[in-house]
Amino acid sequence: MAGTVTVPGSSVPSTPLLKDELDIVIPTIRNLDFLEMWRPFFQPYHLIIVQDGDPSKVIKVPEGFDYELYNRNDINRILGPKASCISFKDSACRCFGYMVSKKKYVFTIDDDCFVAKDPSGKDINALEQHIKNLLSPSTPFFFNTLYDPYREGADFVRGYPFSLREGAPTAVSHGLWLNIPDYDAPTQMVKPRERNTRYVDAVLTIPKGTLFPMCGMNLAFDRQLIGPAMYFGLMGDGQPIGRYDDMWAGWCVKVICDHLSLGVKTGLPYLWHSKASNPFVNLKKEYKGIFWQEDIIPFFQNATLPKECDTVQKCYISLSEQVKEKLGKIDPYFVKLADAMVTWIEAWDELNPSDAVVASGNGKAAAK
Amino acid sequence: MAGTVTVPGSSVPSTPLLKDELDIVIPTIRNLDFLEMWRPFFQPYHLIIVQDGDPSKVIKVPEGFDYELYNRNDINRILGPKASCISFKDSACRCFGYMVSKKKYVFTIDDDCFVAKDPSGKDINALEQHIKNLLSPSTPFFFNTLYDPYREGADFVRGYPFSLREGAPTAVSHGLWLNIPDYDAPTQMVKPRERNTRYVDAVLTIPKGTLFPMCGMNLAFDRQLIGPAMYFGLMGDGQPIGRYDDMWAGWCVKVICDHLSLGVKTGLPYLWHSKASNPFVNLKKEYKGIFWQEDIIPFFQNATLPKECDTVQKCYISLSEQVKEKLGKIDPYFVKLADAMVTWIEAWDELNPSDAVVASGNGKAAAK
Numbered sequence: 001m002a003g004t005v006t007v008p009g010s011s012v013p014s015t016p017l018l019k020d021e022l023d024i025v026i027p028t029i030r031n032l033d034f035l036e037m038w039r040p041f042f043q044p045y046h047l048i049i050v051q052d053g054d055p056s057k058v059i060k061v062p063e064g065f066d067y068e069l070y071n072r073n074d075i076n077r078i079l080g081p082k083a084s085c086i087s088f089k090d091s092a093c094r095c096f097g098y099m100v101s102k103k104k105y106v107f108t109i110d111d112d113c114f115v116a117k118d119p120s121g122k123d124i125n126a127l128e129q130h131i132k133n134l135l136s137p138s139t140p141f142f143f144n145t146l147y148d149p150y151r152e153g154a155d156f157v158r159g160y161p162f163s164l165r166e167g168a169p170t171a172v173s174h175g176l177w178l179n180i181p182d183y184d185a186p187t188q189m190v191k192p193r194e195r196n197t198r199y200v201d202a203v204l205t206i207p208k209g210t211l212f213p214m215c216g217m218n219l220a221f222d223r224q225l226i227g228p229a230m231y232f233g234l235m236g237d238g239q240p241i242g243r244y245d246d247m248w249a250g251w252c253v254k255v256i257c258d259h260l261s262l263g264v265k266t267g268l269p270y271l272w273h274s275k276a277s278n279p280f281v282n283l284k285k286e287y288k289g290i291f292w293q294e295d296i297i298p299f300f301q302n303a304t305l306p307k308e309c310d311t312v313q314k315c316y317i318s319l320s321e322q323v324k325e326k327l328g329k330i331d332p333y334f335v336k337l338a339d340a341m342v343t344w345i346e347a348w349d350e351l352n353p354s355d356a357v358v359a360s361g362n363g364k365a366a367a368k
Numbered sequence: 369m370a371g372t373v374t375v376p377g378s379s380v381p382s383t384p385l386l387k388d389e390l391d392i393v394i395p396t397i398r399n400l401d402f403l404e405m406w407r408p409f410f411q412p413y414h415l416i417i418v419q420d421g422d423p424s425k426v427i428k429v430p431e432g433f434d435y436e437l438y439n440r441n442d443i444n445r446i447l448g449p450k451a452s453c454i455s456f457k458d459s460a461c462r463c464f465g466y467m468v469s470k471k472k473y474v475f476t477i478d479d480d481c482f483v484a485k486d487p488s489g490k491d492i493n494a495l496e497q498h499i500k501n502l503l504s505p506s507t508p509f510f511f512n513t514l515y516d517p518y519r520e521g522a523d524f525v526r527g528y529p530f531s532l533r534e535g536a537p538t539a540v541s542h543g544l545w546l547n548i549p550d551y552d553a554p555t556q557m558v559k560p561r562e563r564n565t566r567y568v569d570a571v572l573t574i575p576k577g578t579l580f581p582m583c584g585m586n587l588a589f590d591r592q593l594i595g596p597a598m599y600f601g602l603m604g605d606g607q608p609i610g611r612y613d614d615m616w617a618g619w620c621v622k623v624i625c626d627h628l629s630l631g632v633k634t635g636l637p638y639l640w641h642s643k644a645s646n647p648f649v650n651l652k653k654e655y656k657g658i659f660w661q662e663d664i665i666p667f668f669q670n671a672t673l674p675k676e677c678d679t680v681q682k683c684y685i686s687l688s689e690q691v692k693e694k695l696g697k698i699d700p701y702f703v704k705l706a707d708a709m710v711t712w713i714e715a716w717d718e719l720n721p722s723d724a725v726v727a728s729g730n731g732k733a734a735a736k
Contacts, residue, residue, distance in 0.1 A: 119487070142578075142579055142580070142581075142665065143574055143578050143579065143580035143581075143634075144580075144581075145542065145544060145550075145580060145581060145583070145634050146544070146549060146564065147568060151566075153562065153563075153564070153565060153566060154549075154564070154566065155549070155551060155555055155559065155562065156551075156555065157549065157550050157551060157552075157581050157583070158550050158551055158552040158555075158581060158583065158611065158615070158654075159552070159581030159582075159583075159612070159614075159615040159618070159661065160552075160581055161661050161662055161665050162554075162658065162662070163662050174513065176513060176514070181514060181522075181523070181525065182513075182525050182526050183523060183524075183525060183526055184525075184526040184527070184528075186530075187523055187524065187526075191523065194521065194523065195521075196514065196521070196522075197521060198521060198522065198569055198570075199569070200515060200568060200569050200570040201566055201567070201568050201569070202568040202570060204572075206511055206575075207574075207575050207577070207578035208578075209575070209577045209578070210510075210511050210575035210576075210577070210578065211510055211511065212510070212511035212512075212513060213510075213511075213512075213513060213525050213526060213527030213528055214527075215513070215525070215526065215527075243526065244527070246527075247526070247527040250527070266511075266513050286526075290530065293527065293529050294529055294530070294531050297510065297529050
């Protein structure tokens with residue numbers, strides 16, 4: 001077992017899981033001092049830093065980390081006119097990092113998130129838990145009352161159909177937050193002192209047909225399985241909303257995962273979310289979204305994808321057409337967003353030509 | 369606050385929640401010594417004991433409990449020919465207790481289940497947690513990543529539609545088990561030493577459209593909302609299967625709850641399941657069910673109820689017709705079961721005439 005020996009006195013294995021197959025994507029506008037606390041867990045991995053805001057500002061990254069950093073000038077240079085699909089002055093810009101990654105897996109984290117402790121007081125290796133979640137199957141077709149049946153000490157309970165026990169490949173691992181919960185502006189305003197102190201020791205699959213509010217603060221996914229659907233939309237500068245970037249991605253991702261029989265897990269790992277954002281600023285950003293989501297969610301709940309859509313790209317293009325047709329009636333913003341969804345896929349395929357071959361599945365490309 | 373004062377040194381309030389609105393239903397074949405451990409929590413409530421097997425056997429109930437006890441002779445006397453729908457020599461007989469209860473709520477528990485301890489070492493008042501679950505709404509239409517949003521210290525997360533935050537009435541509270549998990553015979557055989565030691569501090573709603581394996585060991589429900597669907601089927605003596613009684617009820621209940629926009633919760637409370645049943649005996653009972661469930665579950669996943677079905681009774685009769693038509697092809701057992709489902713509803717309405725009035729909604733009855 002050379003290479004996987006655990007360093008005495010440390011819970012970090014000497015060869016971390018998926019070291020060469022996972023990128024950590026961090027959107028930021030400031031120096032990345034928060035990485036110091038994550039050093040034991042993140043240092044072995046490659047970081048993709050997406051700098052938002054003023055590109056002339058210099059972002060300091062603590063020494064010893066292996067990273068590439070992209071600012072707005074880089075995004076514009078790399079994508080040309082297609083850069084229009086990447087949000088500016090909003091953490092939605094992180095999805096550019098998903099696009100330029102060359103790895104199978106991505107973990108993305110906000111720079112105000114720190115290492116949390118489990119109830120025994122031990123530091124939680126969030127990344128390791130995400131990797132466990134992604135590498136074990138999901139159970140989207142039937143609910144298991146003892147939660148993740150693939151965890152040690154757990155299994156499928158009586159009455160769980162045996163034909164479903166192989167599970168489905170896991171595309172997404174959605175982690176949670178201790179301390180500051182991910183509340184919307186109205187809830188922040190009503191409950192300014194609420195803190196999440198409940199450590200729920202569970203990972204579970206969100207059942208097929210059920211939507212969920214996906215938060216981008218602590219999120220990992222399999223790029224190969226679902227990457228092209230992880231578009232964080234048009235938010236921030238010049239757009240009528242913010243703080244719906246991850247929600248948008250989550251709705252699209254879940255509909256596509258359901259169609260392609262892929263799994264989405266939520267629960268562990270927790271991280272420590274240090275600081276509540278300003279609820280007044282948030283309300284301004286969320287305001288229109290609060291109304292729109294009342295129509296958007298039924299739209300996604302009823303969205304179906306044609307059988308021919310057998311790749312994430314095809315699914316996403318089909319969704320963009322439905323967005324334009326059905327949500328375009330609510331506000332012209334959704335027409336623009338639908339167009340940006342198409343641009344995103346074009347840009348993705350341009351930067352990931354081998355994906356595109358698989359995706360398009362056309363004879364010529366496949367014959368290469 | 370007279371009457372709700374807590375006895376010093378005790379965590380049991382002097383007036384327990386729903387004291388006069390809840391019955392505890394216990395199926396048994398032996399003396400109920402297990403009640404000693406539950407005394408602080410159960411003694412204030414009324415018990416309905418359903419004695420299975422030889423009716424001449426005398427079941428001892430510890431002193432101080434308020435109870436009524438029914439044996440097979442009583443069931444035959446009360447239901448006459450309709451007693452055929454109540455299973456014999458199987459804990460499925462417990463559903464007779466649901467039928468004769470006159471209370472709004474029922475909690476049912478197996479007699480090999482004891483008080484569990486939470487991670488802090490405190491005895492868990494399972495009944496109190498079930499009541500909390502039943503008295504607070506469910507969230508079947510959208511998933512909340514921080515679990516039950518109505519619990520103290522929790523709420524709906526960002527992105528949860530505001531129109532859905534009122535929730536749906538909770539019809540069922542499904543509790544879990546520490547120590548011996550509720551495994552089927554094959555899993556028991558493969559993992560004879562597995563014990564459930566993971567205390568997951570969560571209650572969550574099983575989303576609309578998702579089926580789950582409902583276990584009858586630790587279960588509470590609102591009789592008024594869902595009682596007539598809590599039929600535990602034909603099991604045991606003279607029947608080709610056993611150990612699918614609660615599963616059958618769970619599938620029917622979930623389909624009907626989804627149709628009527630009622631909620632089903634699972635998670636807390638835990639109890640301590642003391643003893644694994646014999647896996648060889650279990651395999652004999654489960655054998656046919658293991659095959660049948662592969663067809664039964666898709667059947668229930670695709671079952672739809674007509675809009676006219678606006679009461680549990682009407683829903684249940686419609687389901688019985690679909691069972692006869694579609695599952696009857698698998699085995700004649702399902703034709704018999706479908707008939708028993710109808711008999712069950714007839715017996716329920718006979719013993720619960722005021723329910724029947726509400727249920728039938730006919731002018732004459734309503735005019736009373």
